[in-house]
Amino acid sequence: MRYELLIALRQLRARKFQTLLSVGAIALAVMILTVSHSLLLGVTGEIYNITVDKLPHVSVSPEEGEDYIYLYGTLVGRIGSIEGVTAVSPFLTGQASFRFKDNSLNCELRGVVPSQENEISSIEEDMVEGSFQEIEFSRNTVVIGSKLAEKLEVNPGDSVDVSFPNANLLSLRVVGIFHTGSPLDEVLAYTSLGTAREFYDASNAVNGVSVRLRDFNRDTEVANEIKKLGYNAKGWTETDPAILRFIAIESTSNAVIYGLIVVIASFGVVSTLNLSVISAKGQIGMLRAMGAQVSGIQRIFILQSGILGLLGALFGTFAGVLIALAIGQYEIPADPSDVYGSISFIPIVVRFQDIVFIIFAVFLLNLITGVYPARQAAKLDPVKAISSK
Amino acid sequence: MTDESPVIELKNLTKVYQNGVEFRTLDNANLRIKKGEFVAIVGPSGSGKSTLMHLIGLLDTPSSGTLLIDGKDVTKMSDKERSGMRNRILGFVFQYHHLLPDFTALENVMMPLLIAGKSREKAKDVAEKLLKEVGLEGRMEHRPGELSGGQNQRVAIARALSCSPAIVLGDEPTGNLDTKTGDMIYELLRRLNKEYNQTFIVVTHNEDLASKADIIIRLVDGKITVQ
Numbered sequence: 001m002r003y004e005l006l007i008a009l010r011q012l013r014a015r016k017f018q019t020l021l022s023v024g025a026i027a028l029a030v031m032i033l034t035v036s037h038s039l040l041l042g043v044t045g046e047i048y049n050i051t052v053d054k055l056p057h058v059s060v061s062p063e064e065g066e067d068y069i070y071l072y073g074t075l076v077g078r079i080g081s082i083e084g085v086t087a088v089s090p091f092l093t094g095q096a097s098f099r100f101k102d103n104s105l106n107c108e109l110r111g112v113v114p115s116q117e118n119e120i121s122s123i124e125e126d127m128v129e130g131s132f133q134e135i136e137f138s139r140n141t142v143v144i145g146s147k148l149a150e151k152l153e154v155n156p157g158d159s160v161d162v163s164f165p166n167a168n169l170l171s172l173r174v175v176g177i178f179h180t181g182s183p184l185d186e187v188l189a190y191t192s193l194g195t196a197r198e199f200y201d202a203s204n205a206v207n208g209v210s211v212r213l214r215d216f217n218r219d220t221e222v223a224n225e226i227k228k229l230g231y232n233a234k235g236w237t238e239t240d241p242a243i244l245r246f247i248a249i250e251s252t253s254n255a256v257i258y259g260l261i262v263v264i265a266s267f268g269v270v271s272t273l274n275l276s277v278i279s280a281k282g283q284i285g286m287l288r289a290m291g292a293q294v295s296g297i298q299r300i301f302i303l304q305s306g307i308l309g310l311l312g313a314l315f316g317t318f319a320g321v322l323i324a325l326a327i328g329q330y331e332i333p334a335d336p337s338d339v340y341g342s343i344s345f346i347p348i349v350v351r352f353q354d355i356v357f358i359i360f361a362v363f364l365l366n367l368i369t370g371v372y373p374a375r376q377a378a379k380l381d382p383v384k385a386i387s388s389k
Numbered sequence: 390m391t392d393e394s395p396v397i398e399l400k401n402l403t404k405v406y407q408n409g410v411e412f413r414t415l416d417n418a419n420l421r422i423k424k425g426e427f428v429a430i431v432g433p434s435g436s437g438k439s440t441l442m443h444l445i446g447l448l449d450t451p452s453s454g455t456l457l458i459d460g461k462d463v464t465k466m467s468d469k470e471r472s473g474m475r476n477r478i479l480g481f482v483f484q485y486h487h488l489l490p491d492f493t494a495l496e497n498v499m500m501p502l503l504i505a506g507k508s509r510e511k512a513k514d515v516a517e518k519l520l521k522e523v524g525l526e527g528r529m530e531h532r533p534g535e536l537s538g539g540q541n542q543r544v545a546i547a548r549a550l551s552c553s554p555a556i557v558l559g560d561e562p563t564g565n566l567d568t569k570t571g572d573m574i575y576e577l578l579r580r581l582n583k584e585y586n587q588t589f590i591v592v593t594h595n596e597d598l599a600s601k602a603d604i605i606i607r608l609v610d611g612k613i614t615v616q
């Protein structure tokens with residue numbers, strides 16, 4: 001064993017109380033960091049599951065310069081055969097003006113195959129009146145968002161006039177109302193692909209395809225594969241970056257706050273080590289006389305700081321993981337009216353690579369903060385140090 | 390190397406402190422010390438004895454002049470080279486023993502060897518032999534706090550000898566001890582000097598002890614006279 005490590009370890013053991021205190025402070029900070037990080041990972045994971053779950057994971061649009069995708073049947077087949085794709089839904093969408101009695105509103109009228117669209121957006125779960133499948137069974141029918149229905153003052157069974165410049169005027173019967181709780185309730189209506197074609201005058205074409213994936217983290221990868229087929233494709237991270245931004249801000253502020261706590265705990269080590277430099281002046285001078293280089297003296301103190309940090313990080317992450325897992329066992333009383341009603345446990349995610357990263361980062365941080373007392377020790381004039389009692 | 394070539398040679402060695410006024414702590418010292426000699430340095434307090442020891446011990450740098458150790462000019466060496474020379478060629482005993490309080494006597498004596506990069510086994514063998522030599526075979530596992538002043542100073546002497554240095558420097562090694570213990574330590578140094586033929590330079594206030602040395606160097610106001 002190198003003499004620096006030998007001396008570092010021996011000094012830590014000799015100062016039992018201070019060592020315990022330093023390790024305890026770092027461990028406590030690291031524990032809080034670990035628990036909060038696991039909670040954050042769990043909660044953001046849930047946010048992803050709830051929000052991203054209803055988004056198309058990949059949206060395909062026509063080639064550059066084209067308005068429509070023709071021969072979409074082949075495309076749907078080819079996308080469906082891509083590894084990891086679980087559902088594909090072609091749609092024909094555009095703007096439409098809805099009129100009922102004196103009320104008139106513009107919104108998106110989207111023609112879909114209901115069974116396929118439902119696999120993408122699970123809209124059937126959000127139906128408050130009527131049936132989503134009905135648009136496929138009866139011609140000239142529509143399912144509209146709850147806010148839209150409210151503003152038009154329509155009820156199921158009423159017929160609304162739908163028009164738009166360059167579109168064919170149609171009268172559509174409302175067969176269902178959905179409520180997602182999102183802004184879509186005000187701006188979206190569904191009809192069958194056939195009805196949409198009649199309205200937009202686009203025979204046998206669609207202008208978009210929605211894709212659902214088994215793993216929504218692979219969106220960019222799958223989008224790139226679809227691009228190779230000659231179409232425009234974007235993953236949800238590109239079409240809805242706001243979700244990512246929200247989670248990124250949450251994660252960053254979390255990391256900053258708890259990172260600071262760890263830094264403060266590490267600075268406690270600096271003051272302890274500074275004191276030990278002062279009290280060990282004579283010994284440091286003697287070590288220099290015995291042939292220890294300045295760098296060797298520095299290493300003795302950097303090692304002490306690093307070891308304290310490493311011990312604190314190990315104990316802290318260990319305790320943090322135990323506590324996080326215990327929190328994960330806690331059952332939340334069910335409340336079905338809540339948006340989070342489907343979650344019955346506090347979401348916790350303990351990621352092994354993050355734990356390793358925390359341990360490594362705290363160790364590194366303490367090696368760095370150890371530089372200050374190490375400098376103090378190295379700056380000592382050996383002549384003066386030896387003359388001190 | 391013949392017996393005539395000096396292990397230590399001072400040529401016009403000068404140390405000046407500049408605190409507003411110029412203070413010549415060591416003034417144009419010229420001196421040649423041969424291998425195996427036992428040198429006593431005497432002089433009143435503040436005459437520059439410690440300054441001379443620190444310069445020869447490569448712990449301090451001269452303001453002017455040349456210092457040759459083993460024929461090599463050491464005044465212009467890097468910290469690494471000087472540290473290496475302190476480790477291999479020089480052994481120190483100071484007024485305060487400065488033993489590491491958390492290590493046993495044995496480990497303290499092993500320390501210079503560990504700094505030199507020797508294995509623990511090798512260091513332990515050497516340290517045990519030296520502690521027997523200074524009469525502490527029964528105290529090897531004791532820490533400095535469990536030993537008397539004289540015993541600790543003997544541990545410090547064993548430590549100074551552990552890397553078989555060519556030169557052993559003692560700056561008032563008996564200064565903190567009662568006369569009887571001091572005499573014993575001094576006898577021990579003299580015996581080790583005869584046994585190993587190492588060069589010893591020892592600062593002492595005790596003229597009686599000094600008279601037994603091969604050479605007596607008297608320092609007055611930074612000026613050297615050799616007797």
Ligand SMILES: Nc1ncnc2c1ncn2[C@@H]1O[C@H](COP(=O)(O)OP(=O)(O)O)[C@@H](O)[C@H]1O
Nearest residue numbers: 406408412414433434435436437438439440441
């Ligand atoms: N760092 C320093 N700055 C200024 N003067 C010093 C310093 N170190 C030593 N001196 C002075 O140099 C003189 C010699 O000191 P020293 O070598 O310790 O004497 P001795 O060991 O013979 O008692 C003293 O007068 C002391 O005050």
Ligand SMILES: [Mg+2]
Nearest residue numbers: 438439440560
């Ligand atoms: Mg002195």
